Amino acid sequence: xxxxxxxxxxxxxxxxxxxxxxxxxxxxxxxxxxxxxxxxxxxxxxxxxxxxxxxxxxxxxxxxxxxxxxxxxxxxxxxxxxxxxxxxxxxxxxxxxxxxxxxxxxxxxxxxxxxxxxxxxxxxxxxxxxxxxxxxxxxxxxxxxxxxxxxxxxxxxxxxxxxxxxxxxxxxxxxxxxxxxxxxxxxxxxxxxxxxxxxxxxxxxxxxxxxxxxxxxxxxxxxxxxxxxxxxxxxxxxxxxxxxxxxxxxxxxxxxxxxxxxxxxxxxxxxxxxxxxxxxxxxxxxxxxxxxxxxxxxxxxxxxxxxxxxxx
Numbered sequence: 001x002x003x004x005x006x007x008x009x010x011x012x013x014x015x016x017x018x019x020x021x022x023x024x025x026x027x028x029x030x031x032x033x034x035x036x037x038x039x040x041x042x043x044x045x046x047x048x049x050x051x052x053x054x055x056x057x058x059x060x061x062x063x064x065x066x067x068x069x070x071x072x073x074x075x076x077x078x079x080x081x082x083x084x085x086x087x088x089x090x091x092x093x094x095x096x097x098x099x100x101x102x103x104x105x106x107x108x109x110x111x112x113x114x115x116x117x118x119x120x121x122x123x124x125x126x127x128x129x130x131x132x133x134x135x136x137x138x139x140x141x142x143x144x145x146x147x148x149x150x151x152x153x154x155x156x157x158x159x160x161x162x163x164x165x166x167x168x169x170x171x172x173x174x175x176x177x178x179x180x181x182x183x184x185x186x187x188x189x190x191x192x193x194x195x196x197x198x199x200x201x202x203x204x205x206x207x208x209x210x211x212x213x214x215x216x217x218x219x220x221x222x223x224x225x226x227x228x229x230x231x232x233x234x235x236x237x238x239x240x241x242x243x244x245x246x247x248x249x250x251x252x253x254x255x256x257x258x259x260x261x262x263x264x265x266x267x268x269x270x271x272x273x274x275x276x277x278x279x280x281x282x283x284x285x286x287x288x289x290x291x292x293x294x295x296x297x298x299x300x301x302x303x304x305x306x307x308x309x310x311x312x
Contacts, residue, residue, distance in 0.1 A: 010057075022072070028043060054067055066146050098125070104120065133178075140179075141291055143292035153299045157186045163205045165205045171216075173210070179200075179202030211253040217290065231268050237266045239266050239269055240272050267284050267285065267294075
């Protein structure tokens with residue numbers, strides 16, 4: 001049984017339920033929703049009663065923030081009558097779930113797949129790349145979907161721009177770390193990503209990640225008091241350093257290396273900057289989707305804090 005059966009039995013019904021319920025909260029009636037999605041009114045009624053769609057999507061290796069961002073993006077495309085873009089996102093997101101390896105566990109458990117060490121999905125979508133590296137590229141591209149469609153992430157992109165990186169297991173150098181060529185920028189509140197992830201694309205952040213030794217993914221965002229407050233609210237421990245104390249080509253990598261060796265490395269590390277150096281926050285994690293999710297949550301709290309400040 002190939003994993004497409006999971007798409008038909010789990011993924012598509014859950015995605016459709018999430019979108020239907022968002023449209024209904026937007027005060028669309030069932031007939032209007034049915035016409036927009038090309039389904040029957042009875043099917044819409046059924047999706048409105050489907051209360052486990054978030055849990056079903058989580059079983060596929062997603063998380064709540066990721067789900068909310070993707071559903072919101074599809075919802076917005078439908079509101080703007082950009083149905084082809086909505087369909088493209090739904091399909092591409094599914095392919096990335098497959099290629100990043102997160103469907104493998106549920107595939108084996110539910111359908112007793114006979115190949116224990118299966119790389120079919122990675123080879124299908126990245127046929128010329130070794131499967132482990134293909135899974136990394138898929139995970140980073142999936143993280144980009146989260147960042148691009150977040151309503152708030154643009155607010156925490158620093159002047160030096162952001163990047164997100166992820167390494168293969170046992171990475172030895174920057175060519176074992178995938179990042180975004182040209183980095184992640186912003187324009188008018190929108191997140192701009194001009195190129196797809198590739199290995200060796202980010203020397204600076206790749207060196208920072210490799211210096212951590214214990215993490216496989218990292219993202220950099222701006223630092224200010226509101227970001228610090230957000231980290232505290234999310235329960236993240238962090239440590240600070242200043243680039244001026246590390247006179248090298250990559251002060252952050254040197255600082256991270258030192259923090260690791262003295263046992264003080266945390267999930268978030270703040271560079272308070274120096275002469276001509278912008279303050280930056282580095283967030284580390286197990287994979288790109290995880291650090292993208294954290295960055296979006298930080299940006300959400302950052303935006304809420306800013307809104308409260310403006311209203312006072």
